[in-house]
Amino acid sequence: MDIIIGFGIIMGFWAAGECLSVLMAHFVPGSVVGMLLMFFALLMKWVKAERIEKVAHFLTGNMTIFFIPAVMGIMDQWGVIRMNWLGWLAVIVLTTICVMAATGYTVQGISHLKKGGRK
Numbered sequence: 001m002d003i004i005i006g007f008g009i010i011m012g013f014w015a016a017g018e019c020l021s022v023l024m025a026h027f028v029p030g031s032v033v034g035m036l037l038m039f040f041a042l043l044m045k046w047v048k049a050e051r052i053e054k055v056a057h058f059l060t061g062n063m064t065i066f067f068i069p070a071v072m073g074i075m076d077q078w079g080v081i082r083m084n085w086l087g088w089l090a091v092i093v094l095t096t097i098c099v100m101a102a103t104g105y106t107v108q109g110i111s112h113l114k115k116g117g118r119k
Contacts, residue, residue: 006055009047013038 017034021027041047074081081088 002051003054006052009052010038010055010059013041 014031014034016037017032018030020033020037021030024033038047038052042049
């Protein structure tokens with residue numbers, strides 16, 4: 001029963017995010033709005049983390065399932081990608097470097113904050 005309740009809570013926040021996204025003319029994706037709503041609900045202790053923990057672990061442990069539609073969309077557009085492969089490769093390399101740098105700086109910043117701002 002805990003799993004059903006946890007899944008219902010997660011889906012409820014996702015649905016609320018989608019509704020708010022429609023009201024904002026899809027300025028921010030509904031899934032992102034739903035995650036922010038859930039984050040604040042957890043932060044304010046309106047939702048207990050234990051209620052969604054099992055479902056969250058299951059969903060994050062099986063994330064490859066969620067990438068299947070994206071991969072199928074890429075395969076559907078393979079002709080376009082093949083014609084511009086050098087540009088696509090450049091974008092992939094550049095964004096990978098940017099993500100790695102942002103992640104590294106974020107980890108360093110958080111580590112610095114945890115040490116109390118000392119060097």
